[in-house]
Amino acid sequence: MFKKIYQEIRKHNKIIIIRHKSPDYDAYGSQLGLYYALKNAFPHKLILVDGDDNNHNIFKKAMDMVTVADYKDSLVFLVDQSSENMLVNDYYKYADKIVILDHHENEGDFADIAIIKKDYSSASELVTEFLVETKIPITKEAANCLFIGIAGDSNRFLYKGTTSNTFKMAAILYDSGADIVDDYNIMQREESESDKRFKGYILSNFKIKDRVAYIYISKEERERFNAGDCFASRGTINLLSGIEGVDAFVNFTEMDDSIVSCEFRSKSIPILDVAKYYNGGGHALACGARIPLGYDYIEVVDKLNEIIRG
Numbered sequence: 182m183f184k185k186i187y188q189e190i191r192k193h194n195k196i197i198i199i200r201h202k203s204p205d206y207d208a209y210g211s212q213l214g215l216y217y218a219l220k221n222a223f224p225h226k227l228i229l230v231d232g233d234d235n236n237h238n239i240f241k242k243a244m245d246m247v248t249v250a251d252y253k254d255s256l257v258f259l260v261d262q263s264s265e266n267m268l269v270n271d272y273y274k275y276a277d278k279i280v281i282l283d284h285h286e287n288e289g290d291f292a293d294i295a296i297i298k299k300d301y302s303s304a305s306e307l308v309t310e311f312l313v314e315t316k317i318p319i320t321k322e323a324a325n326c327l328f329i330g331i332a333g334d335s336n337r338f339l340y341k342g343t344t345s346n347t348f349k350m351a352a353i354l355y356d357s358g359a360d361i362v363d364d365y366n367i368m369q370r371e372e373s374e375s376d377k378r379f380k381g382y383i384l385s386n387f388k389i390k391d392r393v394a395y396i397y398i399s400k401e402e403r404e405r406f407n408a409g410d411c412f413a414s415r416g417t418i419n420l421l422s423g424i425e426g427v428d429a430f431v432n433f434t435e436m437d438d439s440i441v442s443c444e445f446r447s448k449s450i451p452i453l454d455v456a457k458y459y460n461g462g463g464h465a466l467a468c469g470a471r472i473p474l475g476y477d478y479i480e481v482v483d484k485l486n487e488i489i490r491g
């Protein structure tokens with residue numbers, strides 16, 4: 182499969198690398214790691230990165246302004262995502278070929294070639310393996326991006342998806358010049374006073390129903406603490422981890438477009454079916470969905486309790 186993808190790279194002069202919207206470190210890391218490696222290996226090809234931006238972009242590369250015309254005749258790489266409803270636009274439909282390198286629980290059947298490793302720590306781990314297997318050199322810049330992606334999604338080699346392969350790939354990135362101490366320092370940014378107080382607000386105001394902890398963050402509260410929607414939801418969800426007697430937790434955040442984003446996490450019981458019930462997706466223990474503003478979100482909490490009770 183990797184060989185087939187390599188042949189597609191050789192055949193195309195335009196390569197566009199995309200990932201899911203509201204990018205996290207792995208989305209950026211896998212996208213930009215692949216970008217730097219391909220740019221170095223194929224200097225005569227046009228290589229572009231597309232997508233929305235947020236404060237997880239601690240990398241030096243800004244997104245390109247990519248148009249529909251750019252997508253025509255291109256090879257599109259979709260990394261860290263394989264569901265069509267998590268993308269910023271549908272321009273990829275104009276591509277000549279679509280390749281997916283992902284680790285989410287989706288099928289990705291709209292792609293020409295999809296490699297989805299559900300048991301991998303991160304898309305960055307898979308992209309690293311792809312580069313190693315196809316002998317595309319991993320530059321120092323690529324190595325730092327990919328290392329940050331792996332460290333981000335595995336929470337520094339702490340989560341369940343961390344395997345011997347994760348360490349093997351990390352070792353290769355280290356040998357390719359990733360500055361691990363520097364990468365960790367970049368990830369460990371200082372935060373603003375309002376961000377810190379917002380976290381305090383969540384810790385003081387979450388509720389527990391049966392075995393599920395939850396917090397509902399309205400737009401007014403976000404504005405009061407000047408918290409962006411991505412930070413308010415994904416950026417704070419783990420504050421609710423580690424509560425005695427709680428098996429799963431959820432963050433409901435009102436977004437800017439009359440939608441409430443739901444971020445689900447679970448200690449050990451798979452809860453992906455709840456996310457899927459609300460047309461969302463993700464991983465067995467970490468997933469998300471969206472519900473309309475005004476929807477009875479306690480129903481979602483109840484669904485989580487139901488699945489936990491088995």
Ligand SMILES: [Mn+2]
Nearest residue numbers: 207261304334
């Ligand atoms: Mn990921």
